[in-house]
Structure formats: structure tokens, C-alpha cells
Amino acid sequence: MTVALRPELPALMVEEQVRAALTEDLGRAGDITTLATIGPEMTATADMRVREAGVIAGLELARTTFRLIDPAIRFETLVADGDRVAPGTTIARISGRARGVLSAERVALNFLMHLSGIATYTAKFADEIAHTAAKVCCTRKTIPGLRALEKYAVRLGGGSNHRYGLDDAVLIKDNHIAVSRGVASAIRAARAYCGHLVKVEVEVDGLAQMREALSASPDVILLDNMGPDVLREAVAVNAEHWGLSGGDYAGDPRRTRLEASGNVRIETIRAMAETGVDYISTSKITMAAPTLDIGLDISL
Structure with missing residues (x-):
């Protein structure tokens, strides 16, 4: 290891x-x-x-x-x-x-x-989900000028870093989708614009949007404000889309990674992690510490 x-x-x-x-x-x-x-x-x-x-x-x-x-x-x-x-x-x-x-x-x-x-x-937060494969991640909600230091501290605490800024990864959020008028089209536009080393993530607010996003194969799908039952269903939809089941799912490098976000608290993160999502992002570990x-x- x-x-x-x-x-x-x-x-x-x-x-x-x-x-x-x-x-x-x-x-x-x-x-x-x-x-x-x-x-x-x-x-x-x-x-x-x-x-x-x-x-x-x-x-x-x-x-x-x-x-x-x-x-x-x-x-x-x-x-x-x-x-x-x-x-x-x-x-x-x-x-x-x-x-x-x-x-x-x-x-x-x-x-x-x-x-x-x-x-x-x-x-x-990391200790709460240590028994799962999920990682707790920080966000761009940091004190201006201290982002690199705060993200350093997150890693020392056992967390993972999300993107550092607007320039190192694509994150298509709800307002981008509203203006561009489509999840899949926004993903394809991002792929066409960025180089092959740039990861593309898209935020969705439900399973219908998630299915549309999967059709364009983003690297990561952010599942916004979904409870554990819906998150569990989202993992199943992802597995079905990629033709994976059981032990094949977790380690398959082809599949889209899933990130849960919204209403993440120390009391809720365990249940979220146990659904099978890969990442759980929260601003609390930087803004509320x-x-x-x-x-x-x-x-x-």
C-alpha cells in the first residue's frame, strides 16, 4: 500500500x-x-x-x-x-x-x-468516515489570501483538497447550467475548451439531471443537497450506467466519481459517506473551524 x-x-x-x-x-x-x-x-x-x-x-x-x-x-x-x-x-x-x-x-x-x-x-470529519472509502474535501470558501495555507491545514487533518481556484478545474454549477441551457451541452463545451489534463465536474440537483450529465461523461458529478436515500440511488444509477456491480464499482477507473455536498455537518457526514459516494465537500472545515x-x- x-x-x-x-x-x-x-x-x-x-x-x-x-x-x-x-x-x-x-x-x-x-x-x-x-x-x-x-x-x-x-x-x-x-x-x-x-x-x-x-x-x-x-x-x-x-x-x-x-x-x-x-x-x-x-x-x-x-x-x-x-x-x-x-x-x-x-x-x-x-x-x-x-x-x-x-x-x-x-x-x-x-x-x-x-x-x-x-x-x-x-x-x-475525517474520523467520522474513516471506515468508508469517501474523502472529506474543502471548497473555495476560504479567507482571501490564506487559501493555500488553509488547504494545507485541511490535508494535515486528513481531508482532501478540492480545486484551488477558478483556473485549475472546471466546476459547472447551477447558474452556469441556467445560462448555457443544458447540462450535457455545458459539459461538452467545457471539454472542447479545456485541455485534456483539466478535470470537468458538474453540479446536479436531481437524478434526472444526473442521467443527462452521465451521457456526456464528466469526471465528477456533484450531488447537491441530497439526502442519504437519494445519494444511495445516485450511486446505483452511476453503477448501472457504467455496467458495474458489487466489487467492480469502487475500483473501476472508467466510472464517473460522485461528490456529495450541501448540509454537511459532523452529525450527517457518516450517513452520507456510507451511501458509497467518493467525496463529500464542505465549507465548514475552513469557514467554521x-x-x-x-x-x-x-x-x-
Whole structure:
């Protein structure tokens, strides 16, 4: 069995995000509180601890924050991104000039708390459906400017990424269909326009539309706001269309993949996954994820 490697963020992307955050926070005069109260010769050691169970994401962003403030600061990680940790776990130890430690603290924690919160919340959804072949996926509903980071956190939590933007995959939604006046015709138009490497997905609101979509062979059909009974029937329609049954269905590379979306909650995702759909997409894992409580405690 192939083991998936943990995702990584490009160093250039990390530095760009951190520089923007520090520029916002330091403003026009820098950290005037720290500059006014802490002498340049003072040093400090600090432990970064989680106060609740969760999945860690964003350590490299935190490391880069301290490095850009003061390259001499030592940032020692005690866990890795993607690790599940218990309350009270020390995830990093920071030591160096106190001014730099204090000035970098908030930005570093903001990245860690936000991304770890997404990874933790995603893991709760992923754990609910771990006994099935379905994958929970994020959407394009992300905070502007942070999409790549948030999608990184989703993967660390055991989720899968949907398209990153409007340019890397086709998703024909209800409004596209309304304007183009046809499901199958919209799929064919997308195939004619895009290269052979671009996946084509179409959203349908019922089984009749699904059958029309299957006639044009999209890569994925998004089943919008359908309950478990209808989703189960949709899986059967897909299997029938491709002449598949039983064990042949799940692994057949020819068939159209099915994605369920709409009204996805932690209480509903298990029943949706057990219908046999391949993917379940939800904005909740990025837009509704609470931050993970992480603190930085000075130990001098």
C-alpha cells in the first residue's frame, strides 16, 4: 500500500505570508510596547503549549515569524505538522533576545492557532468516515489570501483538497447550467475548451439531471443537497450506467466519481459517506473551524 507523504508548504510562500502579517502588525513604528519596556540585552526562553487536544499545523510559519524578527532566535520544534497532541503538550521552545520573542509572539500564534484549528476540525470529519472509502474535501470558501495555507491545514487533518481556484478545474454549477441551457451541452463545451489534463465536474440537483450529465461523461458529478436515500440511488444509477456491480464499482477507473455536498455537518457526514459516494465537500472545515488554543509562556 502506498503511504501518502505529509504535505509541505514552499518556503517562498511561507515567507511571503509571514512578511505581510508582520508588516501589518508592526505598522509604522514597530512594537512600541516592547521597545519601551525591554532592554536590547535582555533574553528570554518561552514554551509554546497547546491547551486542548488537536492536530498541529503551521509550525514553519511560526518559525519563519521569529526568524524574520530576529535571525538569532532559536526555534526548536518538539512535534511536527500533522501530529495529534494532547492538552498541555509543548510543541515548540523559543529562546533568544526578548524583544524579538515578544514582538513575534502574536503573529506566530495567529498562524498556528488558525491553521491548527482547521486541521483539528477537519480531523473530526475525517474520523467520522474513516471506515468508508469517501474523502472529506474543502471548497473555495476560504479567507482571501490564506487559501493555500488553509488547504494545507485541511490535508494535515486528513481531508482532501478540492480545486484551488477558478483556473485549475472546471466546476459547472447551477447558474452556469441556467445560462448555457443544458447540462450535457455545458459539459461538452467545457471539454472542447479545456485541455485534456483539466478535470470537468458538474453540479446536479436531481437524478434526472444526473442521467443527462452521465451521457456526456464528466469526471465528477456533484450531488447537491441530497439526502442519504437519494445519494444511495445516485450511486446505483452511476453503477448501472457504467455496467458495474458489487466489487467492480469502487475500483473501476472508467466510472464517473460522485461528490456529495450541501448540509454537511459532523452529525450527517457518516450517513452520507456510507451511501458509497467518493467525496463529500464542505465549507465548514475552513469557514467554521474554531481556533486551537495555543499559548506562549515565558520561562526566562
